[in-house]
Amino acid sequence: MSALISVQNLVKRFGGLAAVDDCSLDVPKGSVTGLIGPNGAGKSTLFNIIAGALPPTSGRVLLEGRDITGMKPHRLFDMGVVRTFQIPHELGRMTVLENLMMVPPNQAGESLIAAWTAWGRVKRQDAVIRRKAMEVLDVLEITHVAGELAANLSGGQKKLLELGRTMMVDDCKLVLLDEPGAGVNRTLLVKLADVIRTLNRERGMTFCIIEHDMDLVAELCDPVIVMAQGTVLTQGTMAEIRANQTVLDAYLGSAGDPEAFRRKA
Numbered sequence: 522m523s524a525l526i527s528v529q530n531l532v533k534r535f536g537g538l539a540a541v542d543d544c545s546l547d548v549p550k551g552s553v554t555g556l557i558g559p560n561g562a563g564k565s566t567l568f569n570i571i572a573g574a575l576p577p578t579s580g581r582v583l584l585e586g587r588d589i590t591g592m593k594p595h596r597l598f599d600m601g602v603v604r605t606f607q608i609p610h611e612l613g614r615m616t617v618l619e620n621l622m623m624v625p626p627n628q629a630g631e632s633l634i635a636a637w638t639a640w641g642r643v644k645r646q647d648a649v650i651r652r653k654a655m656e657v658l659d660v661l662e663i664t665h666v667a668g669e670l671a672a673n674l675s676g677g678q679k680k681l682l683e684l685g686r687t688m689m690v691d692d693c694k695l696v697l698l699d700e701p702g703a704g705v706n707r708t709l710l711v712k713l714a715d716v717i718r719t720l721n722r723e724r725g726m727t728f729c730i731i732e733h734d735m736d737l738v739a740e741l742c743d744p745v746i747v748m749a750q751g752t753v754l755t756q757g758t759m760a761e762i763r764a765n766q767t768v769l770d771a772y773l774g775s776a777g778d779p780e781a782f783r784r785k786a
């Protein structure tokens with residue numbers, strides 16, 4: 522598989538600390554790539570750099586061969602690179618449907634002049650977006666909460682809504698998911714995994730997922746990339762990773778969760 526994202530010799534220093542330390546890795550096009558590693562390994566920092574939220578100290582990030590290092594998140598969004606975020610406080614006071622409907626960029630209704638001069642077009646576009654949002658809710662099986670305020674959703678439903686927001690983006694190439702399993706009950710976790718698999722297979726969306734739930738990683742991700750101390754320790758299938766003593770040692774020597782590996786090793 523060719524690389525959708527290629528990270529080359531990336532370094533990010535915070536004062537004397539190299540949170541990302543000469544890290545190179547590929548996210549293959551069409552894959553669901555897992556990014557795991559003990560606490561403090563540099564996973565979130567790497568994500569932040571890929572997503573344009575942090576500039577690197579040095580190194581490059583390529584999207585299908587094009588240098589996107591340091592590009593702002595909104596430009597990356599336009600190029601189909603989307604990072605899920607927890608639903609921010611302000612959006613919590615909007616309904617689930619509204620949260621989805623406000624995702625597509627360049628809506629005609631956003632411009633006041635357009636709203637006056639092209640009222641018919643605005644209304645038509647609104648109807649299309651509304652239909653699309655309802656379809657997304659249908660796929661996620663949360664149509665019953667369409668009119669609910671986002672803040673009132675359960676933790677798992679919020680995660681589904683975050684994923685739903687990425688489904689509103691046309692031509693979404695890469696979704697960066699930061700701990701989708703955190704605080705989600707088993708039933709919704711199965712649903713979440715199902716949706717990710719479907720988006721990957723049917724829409725060809727590539728995922729890169731930071732996750733501490735090793736069962737979820739095993740179920741979804743191939744390849745799995747292990748980071749430790751700012752760089753890549755190893756990568757392979759989850760079965761290969763679990764059989765790797767160096768990985769176990771990395772978890773044992775940190776504040777990570779070696780049990781996650783011991784249980785299955």
Ligand SMILES: Nc1ncnc2c1ncn2[C@@H]1O[C@H](COP(=O)(O)OP(=O)(O)OP(=O)(O)O)[C@@H](O)[C@H]1O
Nearest residue numbers: 535538539540558559560561562563564565566567
């Ligand atoms: N803004 C910052 N300023 C200073 N140090 C930071 C900053 N962000 C992260 N770090 C440090 O960089 C290192 C890597 O952190 P990072 O959050 O990327 O790790 P992680 O692998 O995502 O960890 P976790 O699994 O615990 O979320 C840590 O030592 C962290 O304390």
